[in-house]
Amino acid sequence: MKNLIKIGMLLSVLLPVTSSLAAPGEVATLREKTSIDQQKKPGIIPKVINSDIKQARNYPMQPPVIPHKTRNYEVNLNTNKCMSCHSRQRTEESQAPMVSVTHFMDRDGNFLAEISPRRYFCNQCHVTQLDTKPPVENEFIDMHAIMKQKSQTAQK
Template identity: 30%
Template sequence: MKTTLKISLAALLSVAACWSTAQTVSAMRSSEVSAVDKAPEVQPYLGSKPGGHALIQRTFKEQPPLVPHKVEGFDDITNEDNVCLDCHIHKEVRGQKIPQVKESHLVKPVNPDAPEINKARWQCNSCHVPQIDAKPLVENIFKGNTAAK
């Protein structure tokens, strides 16, 4: 009886193994998993120079603001040099009102004349990202809702 059970189990496992190798696995983007990924086409950023584009509406509560201008050509952000702060540490630049770094990103207590960025939050582009107008790689049915509750 034990021998028959072992042979039946071995046969069943062999059939399952052969069947699984015959199946092709596809990615969500309708290509085979083993296919080489094609690099996406380079798209231009929305907006032009800073201040030349309207703010981008947030799609969910607590979403970090999105960058409404291109950042190509900006220096790399380091903890010693951050080109974002050249403008966003102030409420107004060259007569234009712009979004200012929030208090949560500043060292406490905040000196209104010389605000200082918290060194734990110096890498702006970890959360605040520029946008491009590109077709999604996969279908997305997300509908944002930032209405107050």
């Protein structure tokens, strides 16, 4: 009961704030201006990019995006389709890049003989890309662009 009262108090503080952000009936969502009781006509499902061309990484720690289709590639307890091409033993035949050495490390930094359990579910980090316009604009700026800007202003 005490907690309920606390939540009630919290809501009465928060609600006026949130409702003042968007004008009534004008919630900024991906549904655009579709009202809540209407179903928007779904857009066409974009194609997965299957170009086999590596994409630049946006920062050094970024998991590279997948440049090929992964439909029906199962990753579960019994099988890991990704490793049938990306494991050390299979790369000669598949010509796929080997999973990097970090994928063999446990959380204490020891190297295991096999892929580490924490790197087993590839799609947790690696994703395919869709051939479409992003619904929300991305404001990410590459570190190199920032450094270039800085050195240019420093020269002036």
